[in-house]
Amino acid sequence: EAGVAQSPRYKIIEKRQSVAFWCNPISGHATLYWYQQILGQGPKLLIQFQNNGVVDDSQLPKDRFSAERLKGVDSTLKIQPAKLEDSAVYLCASSHNRGRRVQYFGPGTRLLVL
Amino acid sequence: DAKTTQPNSMESNEEEPVHLPCNHSTISGTDYIHWYRQLPSQGPEYVIHGLTSNVNNRMASLAIAEDRKSSTLILHRATLRDAAVYYCILRDSSNFGNEKLTFGTGTRLTIIP
Numbered sequence: 001e002a003g004v005a006q007s008p009r010y011k012i013i014e015k016r017q018s019v020a021f022w023c024n025p026i027s028g029h030a031t032l033y034w035y036q037q038i039l040g041q042g043p044k045l046l047i048q049f050q051n052n053g054v055v056d057d058s059q060l061p062k063d064r065f066s067a068e069r070l071k072g073v074d075s076t077l078k079i080q081p082a083k084l085e086d087s088a089v090y091l092c093a094s095s096h097n098r099g100r101r102v103q104y105f106g107p108g109t110r111l112l113v114l
Numbered sequence: 115d116a117k118t119t120q121p122n123s124m125e126s127n128e129e130e131p132v133h134l135p136c137n138h139s140t141i142s143g144t145d146y147i148h149w150y151r152q153l154p155s156q157g158p159e160y161v162i163h164g165l166t167s168n169v170n171n172r173m174a175s176l177a178i179a180e181d182r183k184s185s186t187l188i189l190h191r192a193t194l195r196d197a198a199v200y201y202c203i204l205r206d207s208s209n210f211g212n213e214k215l216t217f218g219t220g221t222r223l224t225i226i227p
Contacts, residue, residue, distance in 0.1 A: 004157075033214075042201060042217030043158065056214060091157050101213055103150075105157030 002026065004106035006092050012112045018080040021109045025073070025094030031055075033103065034067055034077050035091040043091055049075065050097065082113045118202045123222045126192050134187040134221055136202030141182050144208035148215065149176065149187050151198040158201065158217075161187065197225045 005024040013019050025032050030051050035043035046065065048056040051072035060067070064083070069075040079086055089108040095101050119137040126132040138147065149161040162169055162176045164185075169176040175188040189196055201220040205213050 040219070042199075042219055043215075044217070045214050048214060093157070102160045102163075103158075103215060105159065107155075108157050 004092055004094055004104055006090075006106040006109055008109055009107065010110050010112075012114065013082055014114050015084055016081040018078065019082055019111065020076050020078045021090050021092075021111075023075045023077070023092030023106060025075070025092070026104055028096070029094035029104070030072070030097040031095045031101075032069055032075050033093040033095075034075070035093065037089045037091055037108070039088070046077070079111075082111075084113050087111055087113045118204060118218055120200075120202050120218065120221045122219065123224065125224045125226055127226050128194060129191055132189040132192045132196070132223065134189075134200050134202075134223065135184065136186070137184045138202070138204055139183045141204055142206070144206055145204040146207055147176065147178060147182075147185050148203045148205050149174070150201045150203065150215070150217075151196075152201070152220070153195075153198045161200070163205070192223075192225050194225050194227065197223060199223070 004026055007022050011019055032049045034046045036046050037043040046060045047067045049069040052069045065079055067077045089110050091105055091108045093103040093105045095103045146163050146165050148163040150158040151161050152158040162171055162174050164176045164178055177186045199220040199222050201217050203215050
């Protein structure tokens, strides 16, 4: 079974620029999550999708961050404009919406904002 | 969200058992205890979870106190590949469809060859 795919793996941008991350979840997983992990901290949930609907986006900074999951499969997370404090690893995870509901994580995208 | 408390770091010798503690004194009846670990430069991975009874799987064992206010993740024979940050997380099962994981800072486990 293929895992969660993310791209790019690394991105360096200057502040005030825009950036987008892509995630392809495990086939058949209805739930998709985006997390932000700042160095030295645990991951923090930004947004959760169930199919193509948003379940929880309470911690998403909506003035600059946006996310979509068209057709309930792939997802993109965008930051516009980026700030220095957005430097972090952005993790995508997916899970079934039944059973143990284990979350499977991708390798993450490491973002550096200069 | 109910909180957990873990030591910041632990060390263990290779091929010896490791006991990783977690305190969760405000746990509610619908909270499952989940453990994830994060190897260097990777995303977190699921290790084990339980509600009340002790649990075993191929990766580890989970011992849950009778009052559920603490638990211990047991790695029976640590290898160098077990060096990681281990997160103890309470997951509320009552809010079906929004069972998010709230990560703390975890325990950084170092394995000494």
